[in-house]
Amino acid sequence: MAPSLAARVAREYGSPAVMIDLDVVARNIRRLQDACDDAGLANRPHIKTHKSTHLATMQRAAGASGITCQKLGEAEVFAKAGFDDILISYNILGPDKIGRLGRLLETAAVVVAADNPTVVAGLPEAGAIAGRPLGVVVECDTGRARAGVETPQEAVALARDIASREGLRFDGLLLYAPEDRIAETQAFLDTVLEGLAAHGLSARIVSTGGTPNLKNIGRIRGATEHRSGTSIFNDRMMMACGVASLEDCALHVVATVVSRAGPERGILDSGSKTLTSDTGGGLDGFGLIREYPQARIAKFAEEHGFLDLSRSPEKPAVGEVVSIVPNHVCVVVNMHDRLVAVRADQIVGEIPVAARGKIT
Secondary structure, three states: OOHHHHHHHHHHHOOOEEEEEHHHHHHHHHHHHHHHHHHOOEEOOEOOOOOOHHHHHHHHHOOOOOEEEOOHHHHHHHHHOOOOOEEEOOOOOOHHHHHHHHHHHHHOOEEEEEOOHHHHHHOHHHHHHHOOOEEEEEEEOOOOOOOOEOOHHHHHHHHHHHHHOOOEEEEEEEEOOOOOOHHHHHHHHHHHHHHHHHOOOOOOEEEEEOHHHHHHOOOOOOOOEEEOOHHHOOOHHHHHOOOOOHHHOOEEEEEEEEEEEEOOEEEEOOOHHHHOOOOOOOOOOOOEEOOOOOOEEEEEOOOOEEEEOOOOOOOOOOOOEEEEEOOOHHHHHHOOOEEEEEEOOEEEEEEEOOOOOOOO
């Protein structure tokens, strides 16, 4: 990434700014689509990373089948923009959200995830509002210890509960396997599918995720689709887990050095409100500065990024503009209204973050 380009972005759009290289974005989109195609899986990209209808349109044009949203508010934005076949991979609870879900289902094909009977019991009202069945997939936990039922028996029981309710349609299973538990996930899935068949049920959808599992894509027999979000931009976390290189990182935070009060330290104009305080599972510092890779963003205040320059042979001057690969790109995007798009060392415009802040 040419420093002069980052400086031009700062001059035209101000600093800090979020810059994306559309050539790298297009390459990352193609890589994901090809991986899904080669594995015989539908590609259902997760828009929680970019939250942009423009970028989702690029993914759809490359061959994506539907989209994944994490929250109802994201799905509302994308349905309004004309996207159909939306999977919401999150438990939806409460009368307000159920009402919104029903109104969304009136305008778009929607499938939601559930991992407990309380959630399932509230969902038929959405189908009643829309006047058509709501598809539901059972979220399964195979070792990540996040959301999801923990046993195949629970998965089958919940599927039967869904199938028994007027206004709902059992559509399948949602998985997010730990990267090192593919065999255990396969055994879990096989047991669930056998149990479903014994009760006359089948899984139209077996959805796997996410970007860290690109190295495992196609290894789970019976999967029908894959969800990947971060791969469109990549970040330090994806580099650390071995699914991306620095050249695959399409998004950079453009920041300015605003203070050098000591020889071994400095301050960036980008703090926790810009770069996120997410440590990325134990990464060293809070971002990789492309121009000064040995410098550390050691800590944050809200608007201050504290630079530790003790290991950097070259040190930036006050007023110098740098480009930073963040630890966790999804959080960064959600804190900004726009992405400055560049291509071939030229600024080509800005892309609004259409679903920014849609966390309900």
